[in-house]
Amino acid sequence: MTDVQPVLSGHNLVKTFGKVVGLNGANLELYPGEVLAVIGDNGAGKSTLIKCFSGAHIPDSGEMFVGGESVTFKSTQEARQHGVETVFQTLAVSPALDIASNLYLGREVRKPGFVGKVFRTLDKKGMRAASKQHLSDLGIGTVQNITQAVETLSGGQRQAVAVARAAAFGSQVIILDEPTAALGVRESARVLQLVKDLRDRGMPVILISHNMPQVFEVADRIHVQRLGRRAAVITPQTHTMNDAVAIMTGALTVDEADQTLGPVGAAA
Amino acid sequence: MSDSAAPQHDLAEEFSSRTSPMQKIQSTLHRYPYLSPLIVLIAAMIIFTLLNERFLLPNNLSLMTQQTVIVGTLAIAQTLVILTAGIDLSIGAIMVLGQMVMANLAVSAGASNVLPIAGQSPVVAIILGILVAMLAGAVNGFLIVKLSLPPFIVTLGTLSIFTALTLILFKARTIQGPEIPDLLKVMGNAFSIGPFQIMYGVIVMLVLYAIFAYILRSTAWGTHIYAVGDDPQAAELSGINTKRVLFSVYVVSGLIIGIAAWITIGRVGSASPNVAPNINLDTITAVVIGGTSLFGGRGTMIGTLLGALIVTVVENGLALAGLDQAYRVLAIGVLVIAAVALDQWIRRVKS
Numbered sequence: 327m328t329d330v331q332p333v334l335s336g337h338n339l340v341k342t343f344g345k346v347v348g349l350n351g352a353n354l355e356l357y358p359g360e361v362l363a364v365i366g367d368n369g370a371g372k373s374t375l376i377k378c379f380s381g382a383h384i385p386d387s388g389e390m391f392v393g394g395e396s397v398t399f400k401s402t403q404e405a406r407q408h409g410v411e412t413v414f415q416t417l418a419v420s421p422a423l424d425i426a427s428n429l430y431l432g433r434e435v436r437k438p439g440f441v442g443k444v445f446r447t448l449d450k451k452g453m454r455a456a457s458k459q460h461l462s463d464l465g466i467g468t469v470q471n472i473t474q475a476v477e478t479l480s481g482g483q484r485q486a487v488a489v490a491r492a493a494a495f496g497s498q499v500i501i502l503d504e505p506t507a508a509l510g511v512r513e514s515a516r517v518l519q520l521v522k523d524l525r526d527r528g529m530p531v532i533l534i535s536h537n538m539p540q541v542f543e544v545a546d547r548i549h550v551q552r553l554g555r556r557a558a559v560i561t562p563q564t565h566t567m568n569d570a571v572a573i574m575t576g577a578l579t580v581d582e583a584d585q586t587l588g589p590v591g592a593a594a
Numbered sequence: 595m596s597d598s599a600a601p602q603h604d605l606a607e608e609f610s611s612r613t614s615p616m617q618k619i620q621s622t623l624h625r626y627p628y629l630s631p632l633i634v635l636i637a638a639m640i641i642f643t644l645l646n647e648r649f650l651l652p653n654n655l656s657l658m659t660q661q662t663v664i665v666g667t668l669a670i671a672q673t674l675v676i677l678t679a680g681i682d683l684s685i686g687a688i689m690v691l692g693q694m695v696m697a698n699l700a701v702s703a704g705a706s707n708v709l710p711i712a713g714q715s716p717v718v719a720i721i722l723g724i725l726v727a728m729l730a731g732a733v734n735g736f737l738i739v740k741l742s743l744p745p746f747i748v749t750l751g752t753l754s755i756f757t758a759l760t761l762i763l764f765k766a767r768t769i770q771g772p773e774i775p776d777l778l779k780v781m782g783n784a785f786s787i788g789p790f791q792i793m794y795g796v797i798v799m800l801v802l803y804a805i806f807a808y809i810l811r812s813t814a815w816g817t818h819i820y821a822v823g824d825d826p827q828a829a830e831l832s833g834i835n836t837k838r839v840l841f842s843v844y845v846v847s848g849l850i851i852g853i854a855a856w857i858t859i860g861r862v863g864s865a866s867p868n869v870a871p872n873i874n875l876d877t878i879t880a881v882v883i884g885g886t887s888l889f890g891g892r893g894t895m896i897g898t899l900l901g902a903l904i905v906t907v908v909e910n911g912l913a914l915a916g917l918d919q920a921y922r923v924l925a926i927g928v929l930v931i932a933a934v935a936l937d938q939w940i941r942r943v944k945s
């Protein structure tokens with residue numbers, strides 16, 4: 327049933343922080359063109375899991391594959407080079423820098439020709455114009471000034487900048503770690519719409535969220551993380567929100583053999 | 595939520611856009627951090643001119659640029675370090691080490707304190723002096739990056755170490771001007787433009803300010819310096835190699851300190867291990883008065899230049915006004931506190 331190869335997968339990932347166990351043999355598969363939600367209690371290891379794929383953590387053991395290729399990421403830069411873009415739970419924006427600088431942080435574009443080569447002059451105009459385009463692509467018209475420092479933005483606008491950065495540069499996978507946690511109803515709806523838009527463009531998305539209605543609205547499949555491992559993979563069609571919460575808290579356990587579901591559509 | 599919510603929303607927006615004049619000032623200063631030192635400098639110059647018309651004479655203006663040159667050049671290095679949320683207490687010690695290397699290498703064997711290596715050509719002496727300063731910066735950078743020690747502690751330690759090293763290697767003896775080759779003292783020479791006497795060292799300082807202002811504003815390395823000082827974790831997650839940025843900042847600051855050592859020999863006219871004893875704190879004073887935040891991530895080179903000029907102008911102006919040393923020190927102290935308080939206030943800006 328699963329002749330479709332995952333775009334991103336992890337097998338038996340272990341990550342410890344001294345005595346604290348973050349991941350205890352976790353698996354994850356993300357298939358082309360799907361939204362995979364990752365849910366779980368606080369401390370279940372959701373952020374730790376995706377940080378391995380983002381290059382922010384180096385797993386103690388286990389294997390990771392992106393586009394079928396075995397990968398080991400030693401930095402976020404390396405993950406980005408493989409087309410994996412992440413919006414971290416902490417956003418990872420630089421407050422004192424302006425919006426355009428934040429979008430291009432770590433991958434600045436130099437002016438073409440002699441000036442760029444010898445004087446290493448940044449193409450600020452070009453980066454600003456492109457940033458403006460990216461933001462308006464996402465329907466984020468509320469930011470008037472692209473040279474505004476990020477610290478002068480509201481929480482929702484900052485979130486939008488972080489999401490725009492990932493959406494602009496992700497070529498394989500986009501990972502969003504609780505992107506709506508700090509947002510109001512309207513802004514949350516916009517981010518969810520963005521997730522759907524990305525999927526419609528064929529971009530696979532991993533979405534971490536505590537908000538069950540949101541998860542059940544956008545996810546194709548739902549990865550339930552518990553105690554540093556995957557407890558189950560369910561779908562909005564086969565399970566209810568109550569089932570999901572029961573698996574999350576351990577009230578309901580799923581057989582090891584039934585834990586994985588293939589890509590939606592391939593099964594059935 | 596469509597019909598009834600709309601007017602409410604407009605009301606809220608109207609309310610939030612009603613900013614007070616104070617908020618406007620705050621956000622303007624937030625956007626242009628060199629504005630406050632610029633206003634202070636102009637105000638100080640007006641006041642001191644009113645107190646004593648000799649203040650504005652070409653002679654005195656020329657003198658003030660010369661009085662600024664050592665602190666001003668070193669403050670470029672200090673600005674880079676403070677932008678990364680660090681601090682360098684060993685700047686003066688590295689500068690002294692650098693100039694003693696230069697002077698002892700360049701003079702004849704009879705005049706040098708280290709006979710076997712004396713008598714080098716002045717060019718070799720200057721280059722080696724600058725390289726030693728860069729090496730000292732690299733030592734600071736290594737300890738801060740590799741051992742993850744706080745810059746304050748590391749440079750407090752190397753302040754003593756570099757000072758002791760200078761005394762051990764070169765004794766405490768001053769090398770007098772006549773023994774030093776001209777090229778080492780060339781930065782102290784001046785040319786005239788109309789009634790003004792411009793020292794070569796001042797030109798070099800201004801060129802360095804222009805170069806580093808450009809680097810901070812228009813290169814990726816400059817952007818990364820701000821990002822690392824602003825929020826190192828965010829910078830790391832954004833794909834910046836924060837360790838490499840930090841290390842390179844200390845090495846480059848060593849380069850600037852080495853050039854400052856050369857300028858200092860020219861300005862002072864001799865090479866003494868006891869030159870400019872308060873220079874570390876003076877550079878920090880200039881940086882802070884110039885509007886750069888000690889918490890890192892915000893500040894400008896032009897601000898630091900203005901800060902260094904403010905210190906000179908206030909000291910010079912108060913001296914001309916007949917106030918003695920104690921009052922000048924008092925005035926600088928008040929300025930530092932005011933600058934830090936202003937920075938705290940500006941940092942609280944929110945949209």
Ligand SMILES: Nc1ncnc2c1ncn2[C@@H]1O[C@H](COP(=O)(O)OP(=O)(O)OP(=O)(O)O)[C@@H](O)[C@H]1O
Nearest residue numbers: 343346347348366367368369370371372373374375
């Ligand atoms: N850098 C770290 N150092 C030490 N312990 C860590 C670190 N990061 C995560 N942990 C620990 O690993 C476990 C999993 O944390 P993680 O942040 O992955 O949880 P989470 O599922 O994302 O939770 P939340 O819903 O609160 O974001 C927790 O016990 C946490 O304390």
Ligand SMILES: [Mg+2]
Nearest residue numbers: 372373374415
């Ligand atoms: Mg988390």
